[in-house]
Amino acid sequence: MGFDGLMVSVSGVRGRVGEALTPEVIATYAAAFGAWASRNGNRRVVVGRDSRVSGPMFTRIVHGALESVGCTVIDIGMAPTPTIQLAVEHHHAAGGLGITASHNPIEWNALKFIGASGLFLSAAEGAEMRALLETGIPRATWDELGHIERDDDAVARHLEQLLALPWLDVDAIRAARFRVALDCCHGAGSVIMPQLLTELGCEVYAINMEADGKFHRPPEPVAENLGELAALVKATQAHIGFATDPDVDRLALVLDDGVAPGEDYTLAFAARTVLKHRPGPVVTNLSTSKVVSDVAAEFGVPFQFAKVGEVNVAIAMRDAGATIGGEGNGGVILPEMHLGRDAPVGAALMLQLMVEEGRPLSELVSSKPRYVIVKDKLDRPDAPLDAVYEALRAAFPDAVADTQDGLRLDWSDRWVHLRPSGTEPIVRVIAEAPSDADARLLIAQAREPLAALV
Ligand code: MG
Numbered sequence: 001m002g003f004d005g006l007m008v009s010v011s012g013v014r015g016r017v018g019e020a021l022t023p024e025v026i027a028t029y030a031a032a033f034g035a036w037a038s039r040n041g042n043r044r045v046v047v048g049r050d051s052r053v054s055g056p057m058f059t060r061i062v063h064g065a066l067e068s069v070g071c072t073v074i075d076i077g078m079a080p081t082p083t084i085q086l087a088v089e090h091h092h093a094a095g096g097l098g099i100t101a102s103h104n105p106i107e108w109n110a111l112k113f114i115g116a117s118g119l120f121l122s123a124a125e126g127a128e129m130r131a132l133l134e135t136g137i138p139r140a141t142w143d144e145l146g147h148i149e150r151d152d153d154a155v156a157r158h159l160e161q162l163l164a165l166p167w168l169d170v171d172a173i174r175a176a177r178f179r180v181a182l183d184c185c186h187g188a189g190s191v192i193m194p195q196l197l198t199e200l201g202c203e204v205y206a207i208n209m210e211a212d213g214k215f216h217r218p219p220e221p222v223a224e225n226l227g228e229l230a231a232l233v234k235a236t237q238a239h240i241g242f243a244t245d246p247d248v249d250r251l252a253l254v255l256d257d258g259v260a261p262g263e264d265y266t267l268a269f270a271a272r273t274v275l276k277h278r279p280g281p282v283v284t285n286l287s288t289s290k291v292v293s294d295v296a297a298e299f300g301v302p303f304q305f306a307k308v309g310e311v312n313v314a315i316a317m318r319d320a321g322a323t324i325g326g327e328g329n330g331g332v333i334l335p336e337m338h339l340g341r342d343a344p345v346g347a348a349l350m351l352q353l354m355v356e357e358g359r360p361l362s363e364l365v366s367s368k369p370r371y372v373i374v375k376d377k378l379d380r381p382d383a384p385l386d387a388v389y390e391a392l393r394a395a396f397p398d399a400v401a402d403t404q405d406g407l408r409l410d411w412s413d414r415w416v417h418l419r420p421s422g423t424e425p426i427v428r429v430i431a432e433a434p435s436d437a438d439a440r441l442l443i444a445q446a447r448e449p450l451a452a453l454v
Contacts, residue, residue: 008130009422011120011311014101014110017054021109023061030065030097031137033113034146036129037095038071042116043146045071046087048079048154049099050188050247052213054109058099062111063148066097070140072147076154078211080188080248081112082342086161087154089118089338100188100247103220106213118338120311155192162348163199165336167277172355173348174201180351181238181254182206183229185219187246189343196344197242200351205236213246221245221252221330223260234258240350240361244343249310250330251346257362262373263330264289265365266346270332271324273353275299278336280323283316285309286408286417287430288328290371307405308419314339369413374439376429380420381453385427388418391449416442418450 005020006013013029015021034045045066049055059075066073071094076087081098088096096114104110113121113129121129132138140146163170180202184190190211197204207228208216218225221243233241233254241254253269254260268291271282275295282296285308296303301323306316310331317325318339326333331341332349350361357364389407393399399409406419406427414433421428427450431442 010123010126010309012110012112014104014108016107017109023057026058026061026111027065028133028137029111030062031069031139032132033095033097033111033129034066034069034071035132035137037116038069040094042092042094043071044074044091044093046074046076046084046091046093046096046114047099048076048081048084048087048096050081050101050213051078051186051190051211052099052101052106052109052246055099055213058109062097062099067146067148068139069137070144070146072149074149074151076151078188078191079154080158080192080343082249082338082340082344083154083158083192085114085118085340086158086338087151088114088116090154090157091151098247102247103245103250105218106215118340119314120340122311122315155195158192158344159196159199161337162196162344165348168348168352169355170200173351176351176355177201177203178240178351178354179203179205179236179238181229181232181236181241183208183226183232183241183243184211185217185221185243185246186210186212186215187219187244187248189244189246189248192248192344193242193244193347196347200348202351205232205238207232215246219246221250221263223252223262226252226254226260230254230258230260239354242347242350245330248343249341251332251343252330253350253361255362255365256360259362261365262289264291264328264373266330266350267326267328267332268292268295269353269361269364270326270334270346270349271295273349273356274324274334275301276356278323281320283313283320283322283325285313285327286402286405286419289373289432290413290415291368292328294369305402305404305408309422310341369434371413371432371434372436372439373430373432374436374443376443376447377421377426378429378447378450380425380427381450383453385418385420388449388453392418392446395445414438414442416446418446
């Protein structure tokens with residue numbers, strides 16, 4: 001069964017509302033997911049949504065679709081994605097559905113599929129679930145239909161679990177009375193971030209808190225979208241500024257100097273905080289800045305790359321027994337909480353670090369090596385990329401090569417990563433080096449064998 005313009009990935013399906021993403025698509029995928037998740041007899045499925053305008057409409061459709069395959073729906077209402085993941089664990093549910101397009105623009109929405117472990121579906125699980133679209137979705141008879149239950153405490157439990165982390169010094173953070181600027185971009189962050197910061201004794205200056213999905217700027221929390229937050233940090237002389245994406249799994253920072261240092265610093269700071277208390281392996285995806293591996297090196301702990309994609313990082317972290325990990329895009333994963341990116345966890349770790357450092361984080365940044373990341377993309381050639389990878393490895397025999405997801409070449413202070421996009425017919429090329437010129441040179445060198453193929 002095909003739907004034009006729909007982006008289907010391992011652990012989700014997304015599209016523009018009213019175009020590819022219709023009620024029919026949502027109903028079909030939600031029913032397939034419910035049938036797949038309840039294949040072993042456990043019929044409980046947690047449902048939550050972010051703040052998008054189409055969220056309530058799609059929630060009603062998801063409810064009916066899940067009932068039609070005999071699921072007991074536990075609806076937690078508007079909630080961050082990590083809260084949905086935690087609720088799946090709490091209820092020992094068969095899975096969870098998040099109705100959220102994460103950081104995608106305002107006209108998008110999506111379904112995210114969460115398995116019984118609270119992790120997003122793996123490639124194998126996603127394929128199994130989607131196979132039902134071909135073979136037919138087994139529906140419940142009239143006397144086996146599911147029903148809807150409500151759970152209004154999921155966010156409160158998330159906060160409680162976070163504040164109980166043994167090495168989070170809640171009293172010391174409260175005593176510090178941090179001034180914190182906050183931008184939730186009209187997303188689901190509004191239901192958890194102010195509560196968290198108030199619990200931690202912060203003086204909160206918040207903007208864009210109406211959780212109505214009417215994003216007035218691109219909702220991805222990259223530095224170029226954080227101008228308002230930077231101005232707020234300056235105007236209030238805040239110690240730090242936090243921005244969350246609409247489903248609250250990514251956290252970006254504006255530091256005390258009013259500068260957004262780049263999303264990779266969220267994970268670098270989180271690692272610094274956690275490794276002091278719990279030394280252990282660090283795992284990130286292959287497109288993450290060296291500022292994270294530098295912290296692992298500083299603490300003398302193992303560092304490991306995983307393929308791009310949250311579930312790949314989560315599985316690698318589980319296998320490695322990682323202490324901390326995540327993605328350079330502001331996605332902090334703390335296994336002590338759960339194996340999912342969690343912006344509230346990230347924010348608590350930043351405040352703990354500020355207490356422990358006893359100096360502004362801008363000073364911490366300027367005391368360490370800085371890098372520049374340059375991102376580029378070009379059309380994917382028809383030919384396989386193996387020849388490109390071979391040519392680059394031959395051209396740079398001194399680099400350490402990682403081939404688990406495209407090709408990443410690493411040197412002591414720079415790297416370049418080529419990777420075919422999973423959702424678009426392009427090749428992404430990302431490079432990082434001490435200077436912009438050096439990073440651009442790496443990009444140009446990596447493009448050479450690619451251009452020869454196009
Ligand atoms: Mg997100």
